[in-house]
Amino acid sequence: MFAAAFLFILFGCIYFRRITEGYESVSYLDYCMNMLHGFERIDDKDISKDFPVIYMCLGLIISFITGRTMFDDRGYSVLVHGKSRHAWIACKVLSVVVNTGILYILVIILSLCFGDKENTINAEICSRFFKTDRCALNCEDTALVIAVFLLIPLMSSLAVAQIQIVVSLCLGSMPGYIAAIIIYVLSVFEVNPVFIANGCMVQRSIYFMEGGIAPWSSVLAAATVIFGALILQIRLISVKDWI
Secondary structure, X not given: OHHHHHHHHHHHHHHHHHHOOOOOOOXXXXXXXXXXXXXXXXXXXXXXXXXXXXXXXXXXXHHHHHHHHHXXXXXXXXXXXXXOHHHHHHHHHHHHHHHHHHXXXXXXXXXXXXXXXXXXXXXXXXXXXHOOOOOOOOOOOHHHHHHHHHHHHHHHHHHHHHHHHHHHHHHOHHHHXXXXXXXXXXXXXXXXXXXXXXXXXXXXXXXXXOOOEXXXXXXXXXXXXXXXXXXXXXXXXXXXXXX
């Protein structure tokens, strides 16, 4: 799965290099933006815009990783030999966190390989290719850049994954996949931290969109969902009939 993810990100970087050949400087943050920008605001009355391919493909990859992690045999020995249901679900959740983190790190590593090593974002590229309303991110603030391009998308993806795990524990793997996909799709139509996958789209932040979402709102929403889902998972796993 990571091989497929690597090839997808690599293709995205190669394509972005080709369409930005005329620009003198394209930084690694521009490449990160290409992979993580998400989608511009969609009017419910006009849904004739292009399909958000990169955003949805990354969401599908994360959902597939989550599903495989939950229902393959990793953690089986913990449950059978360790006889601890809580340890079993902890192993599964930790695996999802690590695997999702690796995916986002791949995005950053490949972006660094293709882009200039400068903490800058090209406002013209953002406006032309990502249809952003603004480009107001202070790239000199390293902590802010890390939050916008890594922490918030990662936490939001993990929040969707935790919801997928809860649904999977209740209804099975396929309903879990469907729940995650529904969240990713619905989030395209509403700029609101309640639609948790908005945090996966950098373009939906206040730095790139008029009326966008503040970083603290995305972090708070994701943390709340993750915490609530973990409590539900512990309760579900405690009463689950394994026979």
